[in-house]
Amino acid sequence: MNVKPQLLSLKAYSPGKPIDEVKRQYGLTKIVKLASNENPFGCSEKVGEALTSLADQFALYPDGAAYALRQKVAQHVGVQPEQLLFGSGLDEVIQIISRALLAEGTNTVMAKPTFSQYRHHAIIENAELREIPLKDGTHDLEAMLGQVDENTKIVWICNPNNPTGTYVNEADLISFLNRVPKTALVIMDEAYYEYATADDYPNTISLLDQYENLIVLRTFSKAYGLAAFRIGYAVGRADFIEKLDVTRLPFNTSSIAQVAALAALEDKEFLENCINENTKGLQQYYEFCEKHNIKYYPSQANFVFMEVGDGNEVFQRLLQKGYIVRSGAGLGLPNGIRVTVGNQEDNEQILALLEEIVTGSPKEEKCL
Numbered sequence: 279m280n281v282k283p284q285l286l287s288l289k290a291y292s293p294g295k296p297i298d299e300v301k302r303q304y305g306l307t308k309i310v311k312l313a314s315n316e317n318p319f320g321c322s323e324k325v326g327e328a329l330t331s332l333a334d335q336f337a338l339y340p341d342g343a344a345y346a347l348r349q350k351v352a353q354h355v356g357v358q359p360e361q362l363l364f365g366s367g368l369d370e371v372i373q374i375i376s377r378a379l380l381a382e383g384t385n386t387v388m389a390k391p392t393f394s395q396y397r398h399h400a401i402i403e404n405a406e407l408r409e410i411p412l413k414d415g416t417h418d419l420e421a422m423l424g425q426v427d428e429n430t431k432i433v434w435i436c437n438p439n440n441p442t443g444t445y446v447n448e449a450d451l452i453s454f455l456n457r458v459p460k461t462a463l464v465i466m467d468e469a470y471y472e473y474a475t476a477d478d479y480p481n482t483i484s485l486l487d488q489y490e491n492l493i494v495l496r497t498f499s500k501a502y503g504l505a506a507f508r509i510g511y512a513v514g515r516a517d518f519i520e521k522l523d524v525t526r527l528p529f530n531t532s533s534i535a536q537v538a539a540l541a542a543l544e545d546k547e548f549l550e551n552c553i554n555e556n557t558k559g560l561q562q563y564y565e566f567c568e569k570h571n572i573k574y575y576p577s578q579a580n581f582v583f584m585e586v587g588d589g590n591e592v593f594q595r596l597l598q599k600g601y602i603v604r605s606g607a608g609l610g611l612p613n614g615i616r617v618t619v620g621n622q623e624d625n626e627q628i629l630a631l632l633e634e635i636v637t638g639s640p641k642e643e644k645c646l
């Protein structure tokens with residue numbers, strides 16, 4: 279059977295190594311996975327409690343409109359309920375928007391490297407890709423603007439950017455929005471929004487009224503620790519959200535995910551604690567890099583990219599010790615690794631291993 283020819287240039291998503299496989303392969307008992315920016319502290323205890331109430335409802339379809347969660351998120355974000363579109367993770371929201379806007383003859387502008395799914399769906403929809411190299415690890419908004427024309431349907435701004443953790447500040451974003459044609463949708467992917475602590479990190483929700491071509495993406499997978507449930511959302515203008523909703527599958531978010539997200543929003547203390555721990559954890563990595571003169575990107579997210587040398591090699595050496603990180607090779611930055619900030623102890627241990635690697639002692643056998 280043949281598929282659309284453009285699919286042949288793509289591969290199905292390959293997640294980090296599964297924990298059980300690594301245990302078997304290297305005969306290890308403890309594995310620490312710092313590869314997918316999952317929350318090292320799990321999720322709020324309120325989530326498990328809330329889920330027990332669902333046990334008698336497994337035979338029923340979920341509420342396709344996610345009514346209760348919609349009310350709660352609208353209040354939480356400070357928008358009207360009609361301004362929200364829920365997806366099975368942001369991955370699905372990215373697919374929904376790409377499907378609704380991109381086609382042959384259109385183009386889409388994004389950074390390089392950035393989150394891989396923007397590119398993936400653009401290719402499936404046969405849109406032209408315009409990838410603009412990062413400048414010092416950050417979106418080069420001026421160069422991106424230079425690539426926008428009347429056929430540009432989407433400009434992706436991953437803020438903070440995955441895999442570098444760098445961010446676009448409010449003044450630069452506003453200057454960009456003032457000049458980009460209104461025919462191009464500007465998507466702010468704020469998957470790590472809760473972790474961002476910079477004073478000049480943009481308040482994008484407050485810009486929605488003024489910029490009709492703006493949309494903001496947020497997820498429960500990262501700081502809320504609900505990656506298993508698959509739930510995220512877009513916030514935009516109600517008339518645009520209504521049009522996008524047509525491409526959404528009828529029951530795309532499960533009852534379980536909706537209830538989990540609702541409960542997670544109730545626990546502000548858990549979230550605050552995770553953010554504080556993350557900020558401290560980032561500092562551990564920065565200190566290490568400064569001590570060893572290793573280039574890194576200051577991060578507004580829960581991961582840090584460090585130029586520790588050949589990404590694949592460092593990945594392998596950490597893997598043998600039970601630490602799973604991401605090699606930069608698969609992320610477009612082959613001279614380093616992306617590490618999710620873990621709990622304090624895991625950070626210390628991985629940094630001790632990295633210290634051996636970067637200082638060359640004690641010598642390890644190479645295994646590649």
Ligand SMILES: *Cc1c(COP(=O)(O)O)cnc(C)c1O
Pocket residue numbers: 315366367368369370393436439440467469497498499505508509510
């Ligand atoms: C993790 C991530 C997503 C996808 O998150 P889900 O809601 O789990 O699908 C989207 N964008 C960025 C930048 C991410 O890092």
